[in-house]
Amino acid sequence: MNAGPSGFHNAPVTKGIVLACGLASVLIGTQGGARALSLSYQKFVQKQQLWRLLTSPWVFSSTPEVLFGLYLVYFFRVFERQIGSNKYLFYVFFSTTTSTILEVAALAVIRDPTALTGIFLTPGPYGLIFASFVPFFFDIPISTRLKFLGARFSDKSFVYLAGLQLLLSSWTQSLVPGVCGLLAGLLYKSNILGIRKVKFPEGLASAATRLFTPLLSSNSTLPTTVRGAAPNGRLLEHRFAPSAPPVSAQSEVHITTLMAMGFDRSDALQALAAARNDVALATNLLLESQLR
Structure with a gap:
């Protein structure tokens, strides 16, 4: 399978996410600061640190997670090209918000009152990434099949392997956010209350182009990226x-x-x-x- 033209052509929202998460992860996450931004029942519920809801989804905690995570975010730019930047921006908001709510609910269920620090979840855009595996599975066709050592693979298999590596990178701490992301993707796929028709105003989606174009060159222009047209x-x-x-x-x-x-x-x-x-x-x- 081909993810389309190289670079961030017609994908300004993806460009913003990759740059923001990449820089934040390098400056904070890989230096050991991601643990301070992660979600945990004790810090979120008992200490009322609500700001973690905003910081946790945007910082990876280790170099392997940065590599695999940003690769998947970049690869899934194909969905922004398909539905347009306005709808994709809402998709990012919906999948991230829904996944975060489910993570908080999961923490409330699996909390350990006897632990001093409690169970915490690995930070990062797991909601967006694993929600994107739902349309990837249902909507993206297989274009190439191959056989290696008696096992059959497709061109989509390598994307699944990268997702599996990210999903199991920290065992339960990364597994829970990944599963929550898949559930968020299934909710969006079900189109409950016509959610797939919702999109943000043009100004919000186009802001990504104006903000990040000077940092990373792209052939995309404002009118075409907003509409998602060729x-x-x-x-x-x-x-x-x-x-x-x-x-x-x-x-x-x-x-x-x-x-x-x-x-x-x-x-x-x-x-x-x-x-x-x-x-x-x-x-x-x-x-x-x-x-x-």
Whole structure:
């Protein structure tokens, strides 16, 4: 599976998360300060340290967690490209908030009154990361299969292995946030109360572009990243001329594959029509149009 064009093209919210979590983890987490920001029943409930709700989801506590965690956040930028930055920003808010609430509930259940410090949970954006595994499992198709030492793998297997490494990095302390993130992802997937249609105002999503573009170059522009549309729509319309033979029955699998790579659905349809439903040729046409 391909996560789409390299870099943070059409993914300003993901860019902000990667930079913020990366810098905070390097400055605080890997220096031993993450423990002071983690959630625990004694510190949160008994000492009323509510500020932990805001700090805990954004700092990894160790170098391996930083590497695997930021890789997964970066890889899942494909979902921001699919639904647009406005909806993705709300998805980040919903998955993080819901996961944090579930973590607090879990701490209340598994608390140990006899312990001096109590059980604490590993900090980091576990809610966002593991919530993203839900659409990754249900919505992203397998494009490549391989066999190694008698075992069968797909191109998605390596993403699952990275998630498993992160999930078990601190045993129970990381397992609980990971499971809470999966539950948050399932709630969003269920579309309860039409939650998947909710999006933040354009100003909030576009703020990520204005804030982080000077720190890390990107080809994305404000209007296209906010709408989640392909930046070269007009060029595509010109390149894929109407005279191209129409495809009698578009393959939904091919369309989903191209959208997973970050392309707009209408552009994917035009490219497949021009390529006579050849997904490889359609991908080349779309990539070439972006380079013009």
